[in-house]
């Protein structure tokens with residue numbers, strides 16, 4: 018330690034215009050506080066079977082100078098995109114990603130994406146559009162004749178994109194306007210963009226990179242609209258990289274973040290592709306030119322096709338957790354070092370203040386809740402993908418879809434709120450680019466929109482719950498295991514009174530589940546009543562459904578998502594306790610904080626009758642006390658889960674706690690730090706004008 022301290026002093030002294038900065042022991046001191054945990058056990062528990070491979074990918078990045086956030090700080094959009102391709106090339110071949118490698122383990126590509134997302138979601142997304150969206154679409158919607166496209170994609174002989182969204186439509190996929198008209202004389206499809214709003218828009222990797230695209234278009238056979246189908250088509254010449262005749266490709270321009278992704282637009286003018294371009298697992302055209310589908314009801318066809326495209330949504334949940342982890346690494350380590358005010362001479366680290374603890378610690382608890390549901394999603398993803406092949410309408414499939422949709426929404430909203438708190442928790446220094454929070458906030462921001470707008474997506478969760486309840490009304494048992502707690506008994510619901518009198522009783526796991534299950538049943542009952550009322554004064558069910566969103570159906574779906582997260586968090590803690598009692602004990606407190614936090618957040622609806630004023634006070638006091646206890650151990654916890662400094666890139670989150678030295682070093686390395694501005698003559702001219 019002495020050696021490191023001396024080195025840090027010498028380095029600082031030799032290269033800086035600033036006075037020497039003594040080694041700051043604040044973070045080391047905070048690290049000694051709180052209960053003991055076993056960091057390795059915790060990280061292994063979090064990463065599960067992926068542990069070794071994620072660490073290997075991390076090491077590839079750590080040892081490769083092409084992964085360097087500070088180099089990239091002043092990069093132009095074009096340079097950033099070039100750098101992302103260099104990074105992908107570097108890691109893809111070191112990681113030996115191939116068709117065989119990914120077939121050997123369905124989660125393997127997600128492990129690479131996970132490691133890359135800790136560095137920058139732009140890099141992870143650039144490759145995930147290709148590896149997950151493009152390849153999974155061919156795999157889910159295509160047949161054996163399309164296997165060659167998949168193999169070429171894994172070998173990077175083709176680089177693919179996912180062409181669904183158009184300028185005019187994103188959420189309402191059924192209304193996409195691009196047409197693919199079948200010409201039986203040549204057994205080809207003629208693709209056209211009939212309107213400006215039918216231009217494919219926002220397509221990641223399309224702007225500059227891809228030579229192939231999965232394309233969603235309206236299939237016309239014998240003049241009849243057969244609905245949206247998917248195709249695999251070439252879009253650029255593989256040698257010259259020119260767009261093919263009949264295809265117009267452009268770049269969507271400057272975005273508010275994610276400079277590293279080349280989002281593009283695409284238009285078609287009588288572009289002909291052969292029959293085999295149709296991904297024809299569900300629908301095909303016979304040799305005598307007749308449309309045929311294994312799903313006879315047209316309205317059901319699109320939904321069934323979409324069911325398999327779930328991998329991207331799991332990646333969004335993961336990104337939310339990863340962004341929270343990086344934000345909290347910066348904010349917590351900074352807060353242990355940063356000092357402001359005291360009642361005596363020695364100032365307090367701001368992490369000692371209950372207000373700062375309340376700002377940050379509940380988000381650390383939510384991070385573990387998201388991680389827990391992610392472990393569940395990862396475990397069930399291959400099972401559900403298999404099930405989709407057998408029966409896309411199986412209950413396991415629709416339940417997975419409902420849970421994932423709710424959790425995608427909840428996780429994306431949690432991460433936005435967490436990152437804003439992290440930025441505020443770091444005060445002005447949090448606004449520096451080198452704190453990394455600004456970059457992450459803008460990159461994370463899209464999580465609530467892409468892969469399906471969260472507010473639209475969770476309506477599908479609400480629909481799923483309603484369908485299950487309808488089954489119950491018709492005398493059948495609810496067949497989704499996650500909804501076994503549903504009891505549509507109004508009388509009993511209204512009589513419910515929480516029993517806890519003090520924090521110990523409140524924080525008991527059974528008591529916490531009883532309360533959150535009550536909340537779920539209560540909001541369900543309210544939603545049913547609201548929908549019934551709205552049905553009476555609306556022109557149709559569509560209007561009634563929309564009138565019941567605010568305060569009801571949206572809340573129902575969110576509560577369900579949070580309930581499932583809580584259920585998985587409880588399992589996560591139990592399994593951890595079996596591996597290491599002391600670490601499990603600390604994580605159990607995070608579980609309790611997450612759960613009590615939900616009760617506190619929803620206290621308005623609890624207080625209708627279920628929780629009295631005294632109990633509400635117990636809930637609030639519990640939150641504050643748990644935040645205090647967990648803040649003491651929070652540096653150890655963040656140490657366990659934080660990626661290495663070179664990967665998270667935040668000067669405020671450096672593991673050695675030398676935040677001021679690191680920030681100064683970075684600022685002094687930036688372009689033109691001590692230079693006169695090139696616009697000095699303009700400044701002087703203005704002064705001259707003022708004088709005369």
Ligand SMILES: Cc1cc2nc3c(=O)[nH]c(=O)nc-3n(C[C@H](O)[C@H](O)[C@H](O)COP(=O)(O)OP(=O)(O)OC[C@H]3O[C@@H](n4cnc5c(N)ncnc54)[C@H](O)[C@@H]3O)c2cc1C
Pocket residue numbers: 146179180181182185186187188189218219220221222272275280463466467468469470472473
């Ligand atoms: C950076 C980036 C990358 C992307 N990459 C891809 C890609 O690679 N491939 C691809 O195909 N797409 C891509 N997309 C598109 C993305 O998936 C869509 O933007 C997303 O699905 C939302 O659709 P939208 O933009 O049409 O929003 P809209 O549906 O127009 O939503 C706008 C607002 O209307 C509200 N709204 C819509 N319908 C309802 C309703 N029924 N009830 C209440 N409110 C409603 C929404 O909640 C939202 O607030 C990308 C987008 C971005 C920004």
